Amino acid sequence: MLKNKYADTYIDRWKKGEILLNKKRIQLIERIETDILPYDDRYYYDEEKIEDYITFSETWYFELDEWEKFIAPFIFLFHIESDEPVFDEFVINMGRGGGKNGFISTLANYFISPLHGIDYYDVSVVANSEKQAKRSFQECYRVIQKKGNEDLREEFEAYKSSITGLETQSVFEYKTSNASSQDGGREGAVIYDEYHEMENTEIVDVFSGGLGKVDCGRQFFIGTKGFVREGYFDIKYRECEDVLNGAVDFAGSGIFPYICELDEIGQMDDPDLWALANPALQKPLNKRGERLFTKVMKQYKKLATEPSGRSAFVTKRMNFLEESMENSVASWEEIKATDRPFFELDTVPVGAFDYGSVRDFAACGLLFKKGDEYAFKTFSFAVKYFCDVHYGYSITGQSAGTEKKAPIKEWERKGLMKVVDEPSLNPQHIVDWFVEMREKYGVRKIIADNYKLDILRPMLEAEGFEVECIKRPRSIHPLMASRVEDGFANKKFIFGDNPLMRWYTNNIYVKETPDGKQFLKKEEVKRKTDGFQAFVYALYRAGELDDQVQIDDILDMMDEIHF
Template sequence: MIRNKHVDEYINQYKQGKIILNKERIDLINHLEKNILTRNDVFFDEIKIENCIKFSEKWYFPLQPFQKFIIAFVFLFKKQKDEMTNEDVISPYFKQFFITLGRGGGKNGLISALTNFFLTPYHGIKKYDVSVVANSEDQAKVSFKEVYDMITDNDLFIKKGRKAAPFRRTRTEIEGLETQSIFRFNTSNAETKDGGREGCVIFDEIHQYEDAQIVNVKRGGLGKVEHGRTIYIGTDGDVREGFMDGLKDRTLDLLSGEDTEDRLFPFYCKLDDKTEVDDPSAWEKANPMFHKPFSKYARNLYEEVYTEYKDLIRNPGNRSEFMTKRMNLPEEDLEKIIATREEVKATNRPFPELENKQCIGGLDYANIKDFAAVGLLFRDGEDYIWKTHSFVRKGFLDSVKLKPPIYEWEKDGLLTIVDEPSISEYYIAQWFDDMRQIYGLEKVIVDNYRIDLIRRAFEEYGIDYEVIRSPRSIHGLLAPRIETMFANNKIVFDNNPLMRWYTNNVAVKIKPDGNKEFIKKDEIRRKTDGFHAMLHALYRADDLLEVDLNDSLDFLNAISF
């Protein structure tokens, strides 16, 4: 087993009970000891590790054991033979780092020091450019400004009358002059941020990324400079089924042993259970700064977090924010959502055999100029099966930049993009007509506000329909059923990220009379048409008798009239 003193120190602190780790970090240590440190083709570059630590502590701040632990693995290398030249090829073993912990845990400070080190001859790679990407310019500039200020405060930049200095700095970029390595910041506009020739790309505030579009674009520049790395940092947020949830799932697959070949280094800090918030000694699981003995910084931070915690008694409405940002464990307000993230994920189960099964159709489209959703509701034992499709107008997509991967979903057959002034009612009628050739479609449920748009097409195709006269009134009626279906994992969407997106976009509004109403979290960018189409079909769910039309026809054919 290979060793490094900073890695040994951190692991021994855990094994001796001097620090408290959450399950994911315990699993990380087990993964490292079992699958990484035992390899004979990896090694720590001790010189770079020590130089990085000394550089950081000289120019920035004293590093904590967990920060030295992370730095050690930044400079863990893999050695292999080039098949053409038979020479040794050295590359970082971990090419991607995922660092997530409670707010104030020092992730940006660590990134600032590490980035600055990458620009220096101590790192030793020419033109090793670094970019930091975030959703807002202010956030993207956090680490940039910290490096800028350090260089300025210590008079380490080139200026008039000075022949030599380590750095050149402007308001938009910082250059290490000896290595010609440049540090820049970007906002997360994928259309204007083509991948360059970076050696390292850092993605900040990843909890706000709804998809991987900007990540894919910026990482496209990696590989042109040796020792390419990607670093993802952020505290959790309220975007579900987004990029960060995907990283968390990837982390759990790695640490559970499902995919141990993944060269991701996940440093994932959070409470193990929401009840631990009432035990301040457990807060160290979410924020590794809170290990004993406290540094001066950690003492001030702890006092601030403790004050916020005590304020929850007077302001319980702040609990969700506190759990998400300080404890890195999103606690969804069950009064305001349809289902938890885990309940929505549980809909990803394969459809049973549905051909010739009886079903009820559902339809919803708020505006014929953007989205329309259609679907079929089946019963299979205690499960409700929802098979759905959507139509989206191209002109709407061109005018409103939605974050989800709409065009990828079109390739997967989940939706159809219509390049017309509006979504014709005949697309909808045709879809239901096609479906009734395969399934036992009884009728389509549509709300009163849409029937004038669809009536003629349905009647021309001979499609039976039922109109809900007061669509909002059924929300309160169906709310208990829907909540129970999700809570007991009794609803199946198959692998349909579009339908999960629709569901996650629904907010629950409690009206003055106590009834619930299902509304959009965002009127423009968070569509809910697929959910409301399902809601309409559920209005007549009790009509489903699990009838198989083949069985019925066999029975009739057996009768001698």
Template sequence: MIHNKYVDDYIKDYEEGHLLFNKERIQLVDYLKKSVLSDNTLHFDNEQIENCIKFSEKWFFKLQPFQKFLIAFVFLYHEDGTNYYEDFLWMMGRGSGKNGLISALGTFLISEFNGIPSYNGSIVANSEDQAKISVEEIHDVMESNRPKLRPAFYWTNGLIKAKKTNSTLRYRTSNGNTKDGLRDGFVIFDEIHEYQDDSNVKVHLSGLGKKQNPRVFYIGTDGYVRDGFIDTKKKQAANVLSGKAAPDFIFPWICKIDDVSEIDDPEKWEKAVPMIVKPLSSYGKTLYRQIKKDYDALVEAPSGREEFLTKRMDYPSTSMNSSVAPWEEIAATNQPIPHDLDGREAIGAVDFASVRDFIAAAVTIRYRDKLVTIEKQWARKGFCDQYYAYSRKDRIATPNQRLNIPLHDWERMGLIEVVDEPLMDPKHALDWIQAMAHRFDIKKVVMDNYRAQIMRKMFEDANFEVDIIHNPTSIDGLLASIIDDGFPRGRFVWGDNPLLRWNTQNVLVKVNKANGNKSYEKKEETRRKTDGFKAFEYTLYRVNELSDVDVSKSLAFLNDLDF
């Protein structure tokens, strides 16, 4: 076994019952003992760890045991001196001191104590305000200790430089214009819950490997973007903890409550926020009072519960009163489309809010105990340019500006076509439904009364039976039972359709207090489109009329009979 006193002490405190760990950290201890600490070819650089801790506490703040534990694994090495971990995932509830720890560690890594020449670092976030938090904090430390630190460092509002190593630490936003030619030794990605995908991350990582011992830190609290970058990192962490991935693939530090019910038990909050472990530091006391204040405010403002769960408890909430289903159940629709669907009966549907933005068309087929939905959508280029920066080469992902969705990826997957038309032609949907009719026996095409005014005649002229929904709100209440049953049971099969999953996540479920009926509305009126979900929903309107057979075989049999 290999040892470091901060690692040993932290694990001992947990095993003796002084610390309350969530499931992921319990797994972390087991995984470390089995796969890392038992590897005698590895070693902690205890001198470097001590230097980092002393440096941090002298110039920044007193470190808590969990922070010393995290620092130790930054300086875990192979026999040849290369670092064991290159990637670190640190996820904790708001207030746990992620940015403060990064400020201290980042300054140490560029300093002469780390000793690597030109070991530059970047702190990356979607917004400039978030990206520069640590650099501004370091700047303030430097200013407060100017006489003592000036011989070792040079600093401005946007850059910290260590004079002996000629290493710099600077902040960057993720807009792609300032990343070419980077030769970083380490990169810190902050607030990773806001990243829709890894497109900007890849560019920032392109310069790594040119310096010895490269490191990447992914830090943040969970958020509301699902099927995006943070979910990928969480899955990687889960694979490491379960032994499905190499033990050095990523260092998986995730602090969260284990169940939504634990929000109501303050004793369980330390699972998500390790800074409030007893005995509380002065900062921990202040933090705990603020968390308790936020929790108590939920009595008068229950709408803040989702925010409290997601940001304070690191437990992303999809309340059944506001979302169609928990994210895990929406993600479970990613089941392979069966290969033997052709010839079966299907229900078609179309939906759009306006021919100026999106149109969706869908078919649903009954297959054993599953309902299989295939979809196609169309979007007007002018709308996509205005709201999603579709034509920009550098994709801006700032949360207060354009919503960054991977339209180009969805195009490559064949899920959507972006068409350059002043008004989209509804015939796109008709042509696609006709193509589907070559594969399936489409019994009906469902649309609501508004869409029927535009599309009914063209579908009937194409020999489709059109079924009109005259009161869509009442249909929501009728179909809610099918939807509420289908998601938890894994009945809905969509293939790999992140566009439809995104549509579904954008749906706001409202419950009528008078009669308990549900209606499916929008969480945000313009940018978070729900057309794909509504088309899927409308196919369910007549799905009970479908048989689970390949009707083409029956027709072929009848044609072969000699009457």
């Protein structure tokens, strides 16, 4: 078993009831205990670097909080084989005032120091505004320039725009998140401050492109829930949820999600539970914690006379989106429950397909019904170039199941999909699949949206299929929402041993809109949803399966009557 006194103490104190943790931090501990600690033959803590970082921080800055000492060992947790970090992305999300900026100040200064010992390990802190970007930088600058800190000035050359570690020649700078004016450098670490304000992935794409040029590249995302919806925060938050829920391999993801938030809004009215959202409010409070608690309490009491401030208080102080009605379409446990053997597929199914783009994925499926259960048998096609770019499909030496983000080769091996080396997906693949399925199951009717149906409809009709077009797919989502929710909750859906279909489903979230619930993508490019959308199209006409069952029952009854 891996052992580290800081990580172990934090976990033990939680188990003894001495510190209060929200559900996501409890899930994080469960992942650590299941996926990391038992594997001392794979990973190791660099105890020297852990101690050096903590000593450096507490000598020149301040005494680190428990949560900071808990995270530190995992920053310096390495693979035995490669000596590279197990976690290269740290997501630190908590209520305002928790000490996030102080934490990254100490890390940035340590990373460019001789104690860290990696030459040219540049550090950039990135934020939407110059004022925010400079916050941690200025803290480091002031500490170095402070009277009595001559030893630091011998190690670091500090100017108002950059700080250089003289021995390692590593540079710490601050930058604003204007992607058009930036270019990826050779950073060792990039810190995205208040990343909830980022509207898209552009700035992360720019700066992450510079990582990998020096050893042990890392990214840190720090922030509090904000008001920018469908921005980068939502993408990252859902990615963290997948890691914590076990939908994505913890160590393989490289993501360490430390998320502090209320578990439910009612906890806001109990000040003893505020530590769920902000570890600086963990009792017993230190001097800084007492000041923060007093400030938060004043803001809380003010809500009685100024209720318009509630949204900002809930979001910024409690790290909770009170009005958010966005959830995964089903829990991971409900999605896993679809992994059951098919019942006997001896009725005529409804066919469906989703052809999201000719340059990435397409999914075909057959929906069967028996009693209250629905079985969905599916097959997908994907363009090789897209799989190479986004999942590392053709990387030399790549083995099945080791691709980035999605194990395409493993799904191919299981017979769930086919990768085609074509500039765009030939629609004949879809037609041929349905022809083959007609020979096995007798499928006659196929449901699809309007995309590319001008090409596919005549091809399918030439083969004798009846094709129904859903002209506005999103218009059926509110109609299907209750059936989908009920089906997952009551284990009515069966996908068989199909991790690809579970992946499609897990990539969907439900958003409340004025027109009703919508099934949307958690991320626009890499997390495909074609199989789930095809499933919804088929469910839209599942009533025809009911009619079929009724006719079969009538025919069976007639067989028993002697005329």
